[in-house]
Amino acid sequence: MAENTYDAIVIGSGISGGWAAKELTEKGLKTLMLERGRDVEHVKDYVNANKHPWEFPHRGGRTQQMIKDYPVLKRDYPLNETNLDFWVNEKDCPYTEVKRFDWFRGYHVGGRSLTWGRQSYRFSDMDFEANLKDGHGVDWPIRYKDIAPWYSYAEKFAGVNGSKEGLPHLPDGEFLPAMELNCVEKDAAERIRKHYKDARRLIIGRSANLTAPHNNRTNCQYRNKCWLGCPFGAYFSTQSATLPAAKATGNLTLRPWSIVTKILYDKDTKKAKGVEILDAENNKTYEYYAKIIFLNASALNSTWILMNSATDIWPDGLGSSSGELGHNLMDHHLGVGAGGIVEGYEDKYYFGRRPNGFYIPRFRNLNGDEGRGYVRGFGYQGAASRQGWSRDIAELNIGAELKEALTEPGTWTMGMGGFGEILPYHENKVTLDKTRTDKWGLNVLAIDCELRENELKMREDMMNDAAEILEAAGVKNVTKRDGDGTMGRGIHEMGTARMGRDPKTSVLNGWNQVWDAQNVFVTDGACMTSGACVNPSLTYMALTARAADHAVSELKKGNL
Numbered sequence: 001m002a003e004n005t006y007d008a009i010v011i012g013s014g015i016s017g018g019w020a021a022k023e024l025t026e027k028g029l030k031t032l033m034l035e036r037g038r039d040v041e042h043v044k045d046y047v048n049a050n051k052h053p054w055e056f057p058h059r060g061g062r063t064q065q066m067i068k069d070y071p072v073l074k075r076d077y078p079l080n081e082t083n084l085d086f087w088v089n090e091k092d093c094p095y096t097e098v099k100r101f102d103w104f105r106g107y108h109v110g111g112r113s114l115t116w117g118r119q120s121y122r123f124s125d126m127d128f129e130a131n132l133k134d135g136h137g138v139d140w141p142i143r144y145k146d147i148a149p150w151y152s153y154a155e156k157f158a159g160v161n162g163s164k165e166g167l168p169h170l171p172d173g174e175f176l177p178a179m180e181l182n183c184v185e186k187d188a189a190e191r192i193r194k195h196y197k198d199a200r201r202l203i204i205g206r207s208a209n210l211t212a213p214h215n216n217r218t219n220c221q222y223r224n225k226c227w228l229g230c231p232f233g234a235y236f237s238t239q240s241a242t243l244p245a246a247k248a249t250g251n252l253t254l255r256p257w258s259i260v261t262k263i264l265y266d267k268d269t270k271k272a273k274g275v276e277i278l279d280a281e282n283n284k285t286y287e288y289y290a291k292i293i294f295l296n297a298s299a300l301n302s303t304w305i306l307m308n309s310a311t312d313i314w315p316d317g318l319g320s321s322s323g324e325l326g327h328n329l330m331d332h333h334l335g336v337g338a339g340g341i342v343e344g345y346e347d348k349y350y351f352g353r354r355p356n357g358f359y360i361p362r363f364r365n366l367n368g369d370e371g372r373g374y375v376r377g378f379g380y381q382g383a384a385s386r387q388g389w390s391r392d393i394a395e396l397n398i399g400a401e402l403k404e405a406l407t408e409p410g411t412w413t414m415g416m417g418g419f420g421e422i423l424p425y426h427e428n429k430v431t432l433d434k435t436r437t438d439k440w441g442l443n444v445l446a447i448d449c450e451l452r453e454n455e456l457k458m459r460e461d462m463m464n465d466a467a468e469i470l471e472a473a474g475v476k477n478v479t480k481r482d483g484d485g486t487m488g489r490g491i492h493e494m495g496t497a498r499m500g501r502d503p504k505t506s507v508l509n510g511w512n513q514v515w516d517a518q519n520v521f522v523t524d525g526a527c528m529t530s531g532a533c534v535n536p537s538l539t540y541m542a543l544t545a546r547a548a549d550h551a552v553s554e555l556k557k558g559n560l
Contacts, residue, residue, distance in 0.1 A: 002289075006032040006253070008551075009275055009290040011260045011305065014111025016524040016540040017296035018238030018246075019154070023548035024294070025251035029555075032288055033246075034258040034277060036297070037088075037107035040114065042239035046229025048082050056081055075102050076489060078115075083228050086115050092439040098448035102488035103300070109256055111298065112491070113237040115227045118208040118355070119381065120160045121534035122151050122171040126366070131530050133368075134375045137328060137424035138500045140529045141510030144171065150542035157245075158236040158541065159214040161356075162206030170361040170534070177211045178204045182350040184342050184384035184412055185358050188473035192360075195472040200363045202473075205381065207356040208236035208538075215241065222352025235355070257281045259440060262309040263293060263318055263520060271519045271560070272318070278440055292519045292551050292560055296544070299493040299525035300329075300430055304445050306497060306507075306514075306522075307432050319497060319507045319514045319522075326431055328424040328498050329449045330531040332490035335483025336459050338466035339415025340475040342384060349386065349409060357383035360416065360469065362533050364461060374457040376423065378533045380466060382416025414475050418462035421533040422487070423454055424495055449487050459485060492536055494528035512547040519560045521547045 007029035010020045017033065024031045039045075053059050060082045062074070070090050073079040078087060088105040095103060106112045125144040132139040148171070155174040162175040181189060181204050189202040209220045217233035217240055226235050233240035246252040257280040264287065266273045274289035295302045303326055307317035314320045360380040364372060387410025422428075428449035436444050463480045470478045483489075500506020503515035512527050514520040523544040525536060554560045 004287060005289045006030045007290060008032070008292045008294065009034065009288060010294045010296060011275065012111065012296035012298060012302070012524065013109045013238055013243070013254070014106075014296065014298060014524070015113045015116065015238070015537050016544045017111070017294070018113060018242030019541050019544040020294040020296055020523065020548055021246040021252055022242040023545050024552070025246045025249040027548070027552045028251065029552065030251050030253075031246070032253045032255060032290065034260055034275070034288075035109050035254070035256045036259040036280060037109070037256060039109045039254070039256040040229070040239065042233070042244070043231045046231055049225060049228040049231050072102060073104060075486075076104070078104050083115065086227070094436065094438060095444050096433045096436055096446035098446050099450050100486055101447040101449060102486050103447065103493075104488070104491050105298070109254070110238040110243075114229055114239065116537060117535065118226065118235050119359070119535040120155070120158070120206050120208045120538040122173055123147075123532050123534065123539055124169045124171050126169050127530065127532040130376060130532075131424070136375065137530055138498070138502070138505045141499050141501045147539070147542050147546060150546040151538065153545055154538060154541035157215065158208050158241060159210045159217070160206055160208050160538070161211040163203055165201065165203055165361075167201070167361055169366055173206070175206070176214065179207070179209070179211060179354055179356045180204065181358060182354075182384060183348045184345055184414060188384065188414065188475070189358075191473045192469060200360065200469065202358050202360050205356045205359045209355055210234045217241070220355065222354055224353035224355040226355050259442070260297065260305055261285075261442065263295070263305060263517075265309065265311050265313075265318055265517060267311070267313060270517065272517045278442070280440065283440065291555060292521065294544075294548070294551075295520060295522045295526075296524045299496055299528075300445055300447070302522055302524055302526040303430060303496040304432070308443070314516065318520070319516050321516050322504055322506055324426075324498060324505060325507050326496050327426045327429045328495040329428040329430060329447070329487075330422045330424055330494040330528065331487045332419045332492050332531065332533065333422055333451055333455050333459065333485045333487070334417055334419050334490050335485055336462045336466075336481065337380065337382070337415065337417035338463065338470050338478055338480045339413060340470055340478035342412040342414050342475055345412050357381055358416075364465075372457070372461060374454045376421040376454070376458070376533065378418045378420035378458060378462050380416040380418050380469075382414065384412060384414035386410055386412050414470060414473070416466055416470070418459075418466060419490065419533055419535070420455060420458050420462055421531050422451065424498070424530055425449075425452060428487075428495075430496055451485050451487065455485070492525070492531070494525040494531045494536060497522050497526035498529045499527050500529060511550045512543060521551055523547045
């Protein structure tokens, strides 16, 4: 085999790219993984993972220089000095906001698998059937039964803790022992269940944090420092799980600093033959060839690569024949919910710093239109906790009394925020901005999307229902909150190269193959046909494992 030729190429090394590399190498394929950013080695490069708050110059906060250098990241919580290296350099990698979109990216080996929230839920049949039933978007080409075995496969390897609840709209999985709700959450859960006659339920979040040793990884230490990189390998990431598995086969070649600029299409065979990359360090161009290509650069960057792979056949890019490439951009809308104080637990506390919270599964529109004025629904994520030493005690603002007060934990509080589904609107889109380039002279993406009437109506329920639930749980002084709901803030970019049943209305088929070049597979967020209201990463894992299995099978049959 030539030095620049492989059986398979994987573009991107985040959650789905890591899975693609693991599956393809374990099935015997010599695989090249290309990552546009730097390498991050497990443990060695988690430089802040074991630091105490006082070891950071600004106690983990942000500086004026950081605010200046990161105009997008500063819009929300990710901007801080503890893990700045896990976020993209915005000066080098700009993008155009036709309408505001908060794009929080990580360009390095592991991508956002190092910083994700780890909440891991299955889509249900209700989610896979929603487009067909209410007429938004196109029908998913798969149903729950098609992906259920792959959800199980992914959960068993990744390690997901959770409780079995028997809810058809939130299918149970292959769980490690669940993390515990704390005493306030347990009592609140019981009150909610009783008040709503079990129609609404508060459960522990299902998270990819190990609660027992698993696959040569250590269980969670309850430090809640996940986004600094876990030296114990206790949460699922490329570095802790899929990359070691892929490397163990001897079939993986990892090449960081490799910006894939286009997929090379052979019009005679009607397949892709390889990729062109720009070396991010020396600015030289190289080509690599393979029989199959997995595109996992994250939703918007995967679509950028397809768009940039224009040919005389498809001037708008590989996969653009349907006219849907770049369209149907989704996220989850959030920033809306409620919170309050909890009385009567002053003698109670909790163990450690649990890197997980509670979850309230969707309860609206489960049986079709309930007259709420919108379709689809939302869930909540939240927690109860006691205030710490940094709380503001207005009546004690100086002296010994203040110091004494701060030696005791503060008031119990409980809050939650909604995660709502955004419909796959054709008008929400990304395009190539031919007037603007990045550090390497490459055209950047222009993002044009917004919430619409369905989401705005949903947000009213998300806020009011949160307050009602907390009051039913016994929470006092409940206050509602409603942020601006800017898209991108959920960091769950989905769509823009959707799966479907018809090449005239979709970019990918039911196996995640590009209709226009069936040896190209897209299995990251770009492939999503709808977004549901649950966190999507587990679905990317399952779809990737399923597609890799199909790809190798088809390759052996000589069909690719």
